Amino acid sequence: YPSGNLAIIITRQRDQLICVVQEDERRTAKIRALFQSDGRSTCYYPNGDEWINMSIQGGQYLDQAGNRVRRWMWPNLLPGPHVPLSPIFVSLNRHVGVRILAQDKIFISFLAMGRQAKFNMGTKVQVGTASQPLPPAQLGEDELLLLAFRVRILQLFDRMRGCLNFPSSVQWNKMQPPMYLMTQAVKILELSMAADISDELRNSIKAIVNA
DSSP states (O other): OTTSOOOEEEEEETTEEEEEEEOSOSSOOOEEEEEETTSOEEEEOTTSOEEEEEOSSEEEEEOTTSOEEEEEEOTTSSSSOOOOOOOEEEESSSSEEEEEEETTEEEEEEEETTEEEEEEOOOOOOOOSSOOOOOOOOOOHHHHHHHHHHHHHHHHHHHHHHHHHOOSHHHHTTOOOOHHHHHHHHHHHHHHHHSOOOHHHHHHHHHHHTO
C-alpha cells in the first residue's frame, strides 16, 4: 500500500499457490481475502464476516447480515442443469478489487499511485462423475481454539521481539508478521470454515487470529 503496509502475499504451500490479501493496517494485518489454486477462495467483510466463498463446486455471496444473496455452480462440473454465475466485482478497500468472471477467471487487482497490478487466481478444477472430492479433515472445537491461541501467542512473541530490537514504536508498528505465521493463520481460518462449528465459535477464532 502507499502507507508501506504489505497488501498482497502470494506463496507456495506444497503443490498449490495461495494468495492472501491483507487490510491496510499497521498493527494488525487482517486477512480480507484468501485464494487457493485448488479452487477454494474466501473474501471477508471489514469486520471479518464471510462475504464470498468459493469451492470446487461453485460459490455463494453473502450480505453483511449473513444472508445468502447469490449462489452459483461452475458449469464444467457434473452434467445436468446448473445455476450460472453472473459476473461479480467487489472492492475490498480503496486499492484492492476482486472480479469473478468464471472458475478460471478470478482476478485480484491492485491500484495505487497511478499503477496497477493484476493477478489471476482462477483455476480449472474438473470433478469426475464417478467420484466426488473427498471432504477435508475436520478438527474439533477445542483443537481449533488451541491452534488459534497458539498462533496468537506466537504473534505476541514476535511483536515483543520487535519491541526489543526496535525501541522506536514508529519502526516496529510497521513490521509485518513472519510469513510462517501468516500461513498458519490462513490455514486455521480455512479449517474453521470447513469445520461443523457454530458461527459464534468461527467468529471467535477469526477474532483471535486477527487480534
